[in-house]
Amino acid sequence: MRELSNILLTFALLFSAICFVSSTIWFSESNIIVLILSIVGILLGLRLFFPFFASFYYDLFIGVATIIFVILNLYEDLPNGSWPLIFSSWLYSWLAVEKIMQKQFETNYLSTIRNFVAPIFFGVWIIFFWEVATVGLKIPVVILPSPSVIGIKFVASLDILWADFIQTFVKSALIGYLIGCGSGLLIAILIDSSPFLKRGLLPIGNFISALPIIGVAPIMVMWFGFDWESKAAVVVIMTFFPMLVNTITGLSISSQIEKDLMKTYGASYSQTLFFLRLHGAAPFIFNALKINSTLALIGAIVAEFFGTPIVGVGFRISTEVGRMNLDMVWAEITVAALVGTITYGIITFIEKRLTFWHPSIRGN
Secondary structure, three states, X not given: OHHHHHHHHHXXXXXXXXXXXXXXXXXXXXOHHHHHHHHHHHHHHHHHOOOOOOOHHHHHHHHHHHHHHHHHHOOOOOOOOHHHHHHHHHHHHHHHHHHHHHOOOOOHHHHHHHHHHHHHHHHHHHHHHHHHHHHHOOOOOOOOOOHHHHHHHHHHOHHHHHHHHHHHHHHHHHHHHHHHHHHXXXXXXXXXXOHHHHHXXXXXXXXXXXXXXXXXXXXXXXXXXXXXXXXXXXXXHHHHHHHHHHHHHHHOOOOHHHHHHHHHOOOOHHHHHHXXXXXXXXXXXXXXXXXXXXXXXXXXXXXXXXXXXXXXXXHHHHHHHHOOOHHHHHHHHHHHHHHHHHHHHHHHHHHHHHOOOOHHHHOO
């Protein structure tokens, strides 16, 4: 970790020096603030040799100051030296995030805030780079729209995005996710209770999981129609096998000693299954739920490319690409990304509350 920090600091110092030289030589085309920030960057980089300015507050300051300055001047001509300043400040922001994540706080409340704020700050820099690159380099909207253009389109199309959200996620993905995960869990319990079923059903489940979605989706449309039912069927196929395999693996981790102990207590098969084996399999089941939360979204969206009513994320993406409305396409992608992230976060939150006893949770 120390070596990575030194590498980041070295490149940050290098970019700050380039910014200083550029803004000094071509001062008439530069800006006094660029010059000042480059000097600050050089001073921060000197801690490679001298033990001062080591606090993450200094790194955070130059990162935030650069973001504010560049955004205020982005839609005009950026002053000379701005690009090396941006790269330098990004590296200092990276260092600030690293230091914040390593810092030990006295209360859990501050640690929780740190765990939320640090990734958000790093994500802001990614969006900032995207905005600067697309606007500063004048990249055409049909190739890559800027986040600001996507945001404007997002706000202007909330009614359309909401209808697509209901059709794709609430109807297709969620219903298919619940059926696929539920059936995978139940069949895994049945397979575990019978060696015959284990030899017979597990290969069939493996076969179903190998079916290509591009081939399955049109068949499901022919079977179940153009509405959400066919998309939910595709999601069921995609989410069934991960739950099946993870649950079977989780049920098999209970040791023979633990099973014998349950027998000495006079526990029945169902009691052993519920209080011991499913309890131990919970981390594997939640792992399947997290994997399937993304597979369900992908399956529902891709299935809509092969026939759907005039609503839905997949339908909207395929239609707007043909019209070269890439800002609307990215707005739909933003909806999918937000839903996927929130869903994954909710499942992870529930997992930590229910499997607090597991070493992987206690370690964090």
